Amino acid sequence: MLTTNSKDVFFLLSTVFILSQNFLNGHSFKPEPRGGHMATLVNDRIYFFGGSRPIPITSPAWNQTHQYNLSDEVFYLDLSSSFTVNLPPFTDLSAISRMPFGCERGTTVLGYSGVRIFLVGGVQQNMVTFGYNTTNSSLWIYNINSQKWDTNGPGTYGPPLPRRRSTATVIDKNGVIYIFGGRVGVDTGSDVFIMFDDLFTLDTSLFEWSNLSLPNHPPKRNLCTATLMPDGKIIYIGGVTQSFAGGPPTRVNMNEIYIFDTIASAWSQKSALGNIDPRVGHTAILAPDNYTIVIFGGTQGYVLRQSTSYPTFVLLDVKSEPFQYSSPQTSGMAPPPLSYHTATLYQNYMIVVFGNIIFPSIILIIDYYTDNVIYIRDYFHIFIDMPSIRTMID
Numbered sequence: 001m002l003t004t005n006s007k008d009v010f011f012l013l014s015t016v017f018i019l020s021q022n023f024l025n026g027h028s029f030k031p032e033p034r035g036g037h038m039a040t041l042v043n044d045r046i047y048f049f050g051g052s053r054p055i056p057i058t059s060p061a062w063n064q065t066h067q068y069n070l071s072d073e074v075f076y077l078d079l080s081s082s083f084t085v086n087l088p089p090f091t092d093l094s095a096i097s098r099m100p101f102g103c104e105r106g107t108t109v110l111g112y113s114g115v116r117i118f119l120v121g122g123v124q125q126n127m128v129t130f131g132y133n134t135t136n137s138s139l140w141i142y143n144i145n146s147q148k149w150d151t152n153g154p155g156t157y158g159p160p161l162p163r164r165r166s167t168a169t170v171i172d173k174n175g176v177i178y179i180f181g182g183r184v185g186v187d188t189g190s191d192v193f194i195m196f197d198d199l200f201t202l203d204t205s206l207f208e209w210s211n212l213s214l215p216n217h218p219p220k221r222n223l224c225t226a227t228l229m230p231d232g233k234i235i236y237i238g239g240v241t242q243s244f245a246g247g248p249p250t251r252v253n254m255n256e257i258y259i260f261d262t263i264a265s266a267w268s269q270k271s272a273l274g275n276i277d278p279r280v281g282h283t284a285i286l287a288p289d290n291y292t293i294v295i296f297g298g299t300q301g302y303v304l305r306q307s308t309s310y311p312t313f314v315l316l317d318v319k320s321e322p323f324q325y326s327s328p329q330t331s332g333m334a335p336p337p338l339s340y341h342t343a344t345l346y347q348n349y350m351i352v353v354f355g356n357i358i359f360p361s362i363i364l365i366i367d368y369y370t371d372n373v374i375y376i377r378d379y380f381h382i383f384i385d386m387p388s389i390r391t392m393i394d
Ligand SMILES: *[C@@H]1O[C@H](CO)[C@@H](O)[C@H](O)[C@H]1NC(C)=O
Pocket: 055, 059, 061, 069, 070, 071, 072
């Protein structure tokens, strides 16, 4: 059970940016702020992997091309007992579970009877030499029981997913991972910045890869979200596209939604009504009602030019025809505008952890990272507590 009473939240509001550096001293593990990390729920734990941490500009290691230190850490947040949001009970597993490389912008999904976490794609950086492309495998497997990493070695069939990152990836109830789009660039083995429009699958029981090339697929897309619905449809939202290899990224209109039906193996398109800024680095999770997609955060800009996409908290009703966006007022303390955070559904809560803080200004070219405070959104409040209007953002 989680405890987030208003006193805690108020306390959080007044202390998070001032005292947090000292706050957890001597208590549980305190991870550094980060963005572009991976998160996966396993029973009552959210496992976190890697991410990108800013190198202080005052550090001798900092230079124009080396502003971030990727993380190879593995740690989890224990949700099995009550805690307050300013004392998140993280446990570090890095000593036994360290990733084989510093990693960001991959995707992790849980499969194989809840015992294996599959890491698909992402940047693989050698933590000592800072060289990229540390391994040739775009699939790494973390075993919850042994707490160790492995590839599947030679026991994999079909054309493996080539190196890439920032894909839109989900696993279905049959253990098939669907990987759409993504990109390569200097950090993923290509001098040219190239986005993709192919849909790969990995059947995690057969360990078989396929490149599904089917008509009516979306144009090339990077950093869009994929949300799996109970009927087997995957809904893709936002991101950026590219008209030619090496060309600039252009933002995808949020009113055009692509859907892949995993049962019929077919693409379709739907329109969604609502005035919603385009975005990358956002999250999109399915609410417990099974028809509302909760979209949070994201930035309009790309590369280092960040500017907040509004509204920052958006619901997409996929039961209505056409789909309908709304942005209800929320109560409690909203996170600051974030991008490259993670959002994980646990019971009725959306648990938002880490991410870049973005500001409504395009002048900023330095990313700021949130501290290790988590933001918890209780769904019931979204729907029944609307009169208590309060966001930090507006
Ligand atoms: C990168 O992070 C590691 C810990 O994960 C630390 O040992 C190392 O000093 C950091 N490097 C830089 C340049 O900040």
